[in-house]
Amino acid sequence: MKAITTKVQPEPKKSPLRIWPTFLQQKYLYMMAIPFVLWAFVFNYLPLWGWTMAFQKYKPGKAFFEQKWVGLQYFRELFQDEQFFNALRNTLAMSLMGLLAGFIIPIIFAILLNEVRLQVLKRFVQTVSYLPHFVSWVVAAGIISKMLSTDNGAVNDLLLGLHLISEPIQFMAKGHLFWGIVTASDVWKETGWNTIIYLAAISGIGPELYEAARVDGASRLQQVRHITMPGIRTTIIILLIMSIGHLISIGFEKQFLLGNNLVRDYSQTLDLYALNYGLGMGRFSFGTAINIFNSVVSVILLFVANGIFKKITKESII
Amino acid sequence: MLSKKLAAAPWSDRIFDLVVYVAITVVTIATLYPFLNVLAISFNDSMDSIKGGITIFPRVFTFKNYETIFAYSGLMTGLKISILRTIIGTILGLISASMLAFTLSRVDFQARKFVSTFLALTMYVSGGLIPIYILIKNLHMMGTFGVYVLPTLVSAFNVFVIRSFIDGLPYALQESAKLDGANDFTIYWRIILPLTKPALATIALFLAVGQWNSWFDTYLYNGSKDELTTLQFELMKVIQSTTTNADNFRGRNMTEVMAQISPESVKMAITIVVTVPILVVYPFLQRYFVKGMTLGSVKS
Numbered sequence: 281m282k283a284i285t286t287k288v289q290p291e292p293k294k295s296p297l298r299i300w301p302t303f304l305q306q307k308y309l310y311m312m313a314i315p316f317v318l319w320a321f322v323f324n325y326l327p328l329w330g331w332t333m334a335f336q337k338y339k340p341g342k343a344f345f346e347q348k349w350v351g352l353q354y355f356r357e358l359f360q361d362e363q364f365f366n367a368l369r370n371t372l373a374m375s376l377m378g379l380l381a382g383f384i385i386p387i388i389f390a391i392l393l394n395e396v397r398l399q400v401l402k403r404f405v406q407t408v409s410y411l412p413h414f415v416s417w418v419v420a421a422g423i424i425s426k427m428l429s430t431d432n433g434a435v436n437d438l439l440l441g442l443h444l445i446s447e448p449i450q451f452m453a454k455g456h457l458f459w460g461i462v463t464a465s466d467v468w469k470e471t472g473w474n475t476i477i478y479l480a481a482i483s484g485i486g487p488e489l490y491e492a493a494r495v496d497g498a499s500r501l502q503q504v505r506h507i508t509m510p511g512i513r514t515t516i517i518i519l520l521i522m523s524i525g526h527l528i529s530i531g532f533e534k535q536f537l538l539g540n541n542l543v544r545d546y547s548q549t550l551d552l553y554a555l556n557y558g559l560g561m562g563r564f565s566f567g568t569a570i571n572i573f574n575s576v577v578s579v580i581l582l583f584v585a586n587g588i589f590k591k592i593t594k595e596s597i598i
Numbered sequence: 599m600l601s602k603k604l605a606a607a608p609w610s611d612r613i614f615d616l617v618v619y620v621a622i623t624v625v626t627i628a629t630l631y632p633f634l635n636v637l638a639i640s641f642n643d644s645m646d647s648i649k650g651g652i653t654i655f656p657r658v659f660t661f662k663n664y665e666t667i668f669a670y671s672g673l674m675t676g677l678k679i680s681i682l683r684t685i686i687g688t689i690l691g692l693i694s695a696s697m698l699a700f701t702l703s704r705v706d707f708q709a710r711k712f713v714s715t716f717l718a719l720t721m722y723v724s725g726g727l728i729p730i731y732i733l734i735k736n737l738h739m740m741g742t743f744g745v746y747v748l749p750t751l752v753s754a755f756n757v758f759v760i761r762s763f764i765d766g767l768p769y770a771l772q773e774s775a776k777l778d779g780a781n782d783f784t785i786y787w788r789i790i791l792p793l794t795k796p797a798l799a800t801i802a803l804f805l806a807v808g809q810w811n812s813w814f815d816t817y818l819y820n821g822s823k824d825e826l827t828t829l830q831f832e833l834m835k836v837i838q839s840t841t842t843n844a845d846n847f848r849g850r851n852m853t854e855v856m857a858q859i860s861p862e863s864v865k866m867a868i869t870i871v872v873t874v875p876i877l878v879v880y881p882f883l884q885r886y887f888v889k890g891m892t893l894g895s896v897k898s
Contacts, residue, residue: 327725416811571726
């Protein structure tokens with residue numbers, strides 16, 4: 281899709297006197313935009329106002345001015361809670377592992393797929409690889425726990441068949457395996473999907489480059505190293521910065537669905553912690569404090585990552 | 599033909615090819631096998647399945663598992679609500695995203711900068727789980743169907759994807775329509791919408807999959823409303839009930855269902871029912887979403 285922008289649109293005239301006539305003239309445009317501005321205000325900006333809850337002893341049903349203000353009490357409580365640091369550790373561990381695996385593996389897969397010469401096979405593998413992306417995490421979690429189960433789970437059967445283990449491993453009950461399971465599940469579900477963008481970038485590389493390399497006697501591996509890799513470098517960097525921005529906001533969906541009480545010490549993320557304590561126990565103020573902490577760290581990470589990459593590569597997304 | 603090419607290649611290239619094909623095969627099997635295995639078990643007699651050893655073909659073929667789960671009322675309600683929220687959510691989402699995208703594509707639109715910034719910020723700021731929950735509660739949206747479509751009505755990302763598509767259309771089309779006396783809404787409805795079809799198809803797929811796969815809003819807001827349950831939520835209950843945190847289980851009739859056939863078969867059959875619609879649709883829409891993904895990611 282080459283966007284040949286034939287912009288012959290009139291430039292807006294900057295004259296304060298014209299605001300009202302222009303408004304009347306563009307009333308349909310306003311009518312199409314204003315409902316959604318109001319919508320965004322209610323569902324995206326009003327919840328930010330809810331952050332004040334973290335500084336109040338919030339009681340549902342009371343008006344804003346009747347709430348009792350407690351300052352930073354809930355943040356102090358948060359930083360004294362052992363579970364909080366546990367959740368922070370799990371969040372960082374799982375997001376770092378996810379970032380690393382979820383970032384490197386799609387690149388490798390895209391390069392491998394690009395080297396498949398049989399177009400029919402390539403298309404088939406690609407179509408298959410998207411499939412898990414389209415099923416919900418509920419379905420994925422069900423399938424994954426079936427595959428990892430001790431009775432007739434495919435993974436245990438395979439390991440037993442290869443005589444790598446002598447008895448089935450209870451994957452879902454071992455806390456220290458949980459981070460790995462979440463990361464592997466994520467790779468299984470999203471690799472194919474994340475490959476799309478790299479494959480598009482690779483197909484944008486001029487075929488004459490490969491031709492020239494072949495004439496010079498470069499092997500296939502050398503072509504990958506010296507043409508494909510540099511060709512997708514920009515895409516890699518932009519996607520890396522974007523994923524670092526989301527580093528800490530990994531959510532709780534996978535952890536909620538794959539986790540259980542036996543692995544709780546390893547499965548509780550910050551969001552899950554906010555869900556369990558904030559909603560589960562009705563501690564709204566405390567839960568909001570967790571939300572705020574989470575957001576602040578996300579924003580800091582985004583700016584730090586962007587700053588570093590700006591210095592190194594002169595590319596930036598903000 | 600392929601073998602001839604391979605024979606002519608130097609040995610390092612032949613090893614390279616071997617690595618590529620082995621890796622691709624492993625990935626394909628690892629992706630596909632779990633689905634085929636689940637499918638086979640869902641069609642296999644549940645008592646026989648317990649013995650194990652089912653791979654990708656059922657051993658004792660039966661429809662019993664499906665008959666049992668469809669006899670459970672929660673599943674039919676879930677199916678109905680899931681279909682309804684997918685259709686309504688997708689249509690509303692498409693209309694609102696394309697409408698906003700159209701206004702933002704118009705350079706002469708007075709409030710363009712404000713609306714665009716206001717919308718872009720929503721991608722970076724979020725109040726978080728609890729403030730949103732309180733908001734929904736205060737709006738008296740708990741236990742309503744609206745909670746499925748309203749809070750996620752507009753996604754800034756979708757708006758920007760459609761806008762960059764509209765930007766690629768020649769403005770002269772709008773101008774000539776204006777000369778013919780069309781107002782901005784007519785231009786949107788009669789000219790922009792039909793021309794934006796490829797972008798709309800991509801966004802429609804994203805919206806539909808999102809709606810169909812969503813379960814957390816049901817869990818959070820409508821968990822006690824049996825008449826507003828969704829398929830994903832029903833599956834979630836069944837899966838959670840048979841793992842270790844049985845305390846989360848809130849279903850009523852499911853225990854009766856469980857008594858008739860093994861829970862494993864129930865899980866697998868529901869999993870297939872929840873997955874099939876997507877399985878049927880996505881290969882056909884592949885060319886659209888590949889295009890849309892690339893367009894959206896590069897532009898943003």
